Amino acid sequence: MKSSKKIFAGLVLSMMLLFTGCQTAAVQEEVKTSAAAVQEETTSAEETFAAESSSEAASSDEYIDMDYVNENYTQESGDNFDKYASESGAAASTAAPASSSNSNTNTTSASDETEDAGTKDQYNTDPIPEGKPQPVEWQDADVDEDKELTCTLLVECSTILNNMGDLTEGKESLVPADGIIYAKQTVTFYEGESVFDVLLREMQNNRIHMEYVMTPMYNSNYIEGINNLYEKDCGRWSGWMYCVNGWYPNYGCSRYQVQQGDEIEWHYTCDLGRDLGQEVPTD
Numbered sequence: 183m184k185s186s187k188k189i190f191a192g193l194v195l196s197m198m199l200l201f202t203g204c205q206t207a208a209v210q211e212e213v214k215t216s217a218a219a220v221q222e223e224t225t226s227a228e229e230t231f232a233a234e235s236s237s238e239a240a241s242s243d244e245y246i247d248m249d250y251v252n253e254n255y256t257q258e259s260g261d262n263f264d265k266y267a268s269e270s271g272a273a274a275s276t277a278a279p280a281s282s283s284n285s286n287t288n289t290t291s292a293s294d295e296t297e298d299a300g301t302k303d304q305y306n307t308d309p310i311p312e313g314k315p316q317p318v319e320w321q322d323a324d325v326d327e328d329k330e331l332t333c334t335l336l337v338e339c340s341t342i343l344n345n346m347g348d349l350t351e352g353k354e355s356l357v358p359a360d361g362i363i364y365a366k367q368t369v370t371f372y373e374g375e376s377v378f379d380v381l382l383r384e385m386q387n388n389r390i391h392m393e394y395v396m397t398p399m400y401n402s403n404y405i406e407g408i409n410n411l412y413e414k415d416c417g418r419w420s421g422w423m424y425c426v427n428g429w430y431p432n433y434g435c436s437r438y439q440v441q442q443g444d445e446i447e448w449h450y451t452c453d454l455g456r457d458l459g460q461e462v463p464t465d
Contacts, residue, residue, distance in 0.1 A: 305401045307433045314429060317437035318376075319401060325374035331442045333371060335384055337364035339411055339450035341457045348417040348452065356410050363409045364390060366447075377424060377435040377446055378403050402434020411450060419454040430460055 301309055303317075310316055340361025342349060349357070364384065371380050378394075385392040385408065393407045405422045406412055413421035424435050425447050431438050440446070454462045 305399065305433070305437075307400075310432070311429075314431070315438070315441075317431075317433045318439040320376055320378075320436045321401075323374045323376065323439060325372050325379075327372045329373035330370050331373055331440075332368050333380065333440055333442070333444040333446055334366055335364065335369050335380060335446045335448075336362075336366035337381075337385075337390075337408060337448040338362045339409075341450055341452045342411070342416050344457075345416050345420075345452045348420075350415045353411065353415060364388065364448075371440055375440055377426065377438040377440055378405075380440055380446060381405070381424075381435065381448065396436075397434070400434050402436035404434065405448070408448065408450075416450070416452045420450065420452045422448060423451050423455055423458065423460075424448050430455065430458075 305317075307317060338361050339357060342357050343361055346354065346357075369380060369384055371383075382392065382394075384390075390408065391410050392405070393412070394403045394405050396402075397404045405424075407415075408422060423430060424438075425431075426438060426440075427445050449458050451458050451460075454460075456462055
């Protein structure tokens with residue numbers, strides 16, 4: 183009897199093991215099938231993404247706003263944007279040289295820019311009036327300190343006296359009663375020097391405050407302040423202007439090469455030069 187029970191128990195155990203083994207094999211097979219399906223879907227998705235990316239890359243060009251680049255970057259910056267000048271790019275096909283582009287208008291055509299290129303120099307200087315000296319780049323100037331020459335220099339801000347209500351608060355004491363910061367006098371300079379050179383030396387020699395900044399776009403130093411009177415200190419349109427022999431040059435003071443006997447004057451304007459008798463372009 184016991185023997186029969188053992189045999190029966192053995193049979194039951196064998197059947198249970200057989201059933202469990204079959205079930206395990208089925209589960210493993212199902213797992214393999216699922217993994218294969220996932221792999222196939224992943225591969226298909228990757229191929230689809232690659233195809234779409236390739237198609238998008240083939241149908242679109244790299245784009246950069248060349249008008250913005252031309253306006254805000256100069257050759258001095260060392261940046262090279264030639265790679266963006268694709269013949270298929272609309273911006274590249276009408277782009278003008280850096281200093282001749284006009285960022286204030288978005289309707290500038292290629293023909294307009296070509297015309298500008300023929301009338302303005304590389305530093306965006308308008309044509310010089312007939313009989314007036316052409317600008318000389320300070321990098322090309324040959325200063326000869328063995329040749330001393332003389333000119334006159336005047337620095338004044340009398341226009342502020344008529345606009346004291348617009349003057350920055352606390353700067354009243356900086357404005358002389360007669361507006362004269364540096365009385366007109368004869369000064370010495372070296373052959374080849376610029377208006378900027380003369381002003382800087384005389385302000386330093388007389389301990390008069392002066393602040394300036396180089397503007398590569400115009401290849402000239404810009405005078406921000408003299409005697410602690412800065413641009414916009416007396417109204418929105420205020421700042422420093424210079425004239426030589428009664429003419430207000432349309433280029434920076436670093437590009438005006440001084441000649442024997444020149445009369446240099448620096449005036450503070452409160453209205454873009456209108457209060458100095460200058461006509462201001464409306465375009």
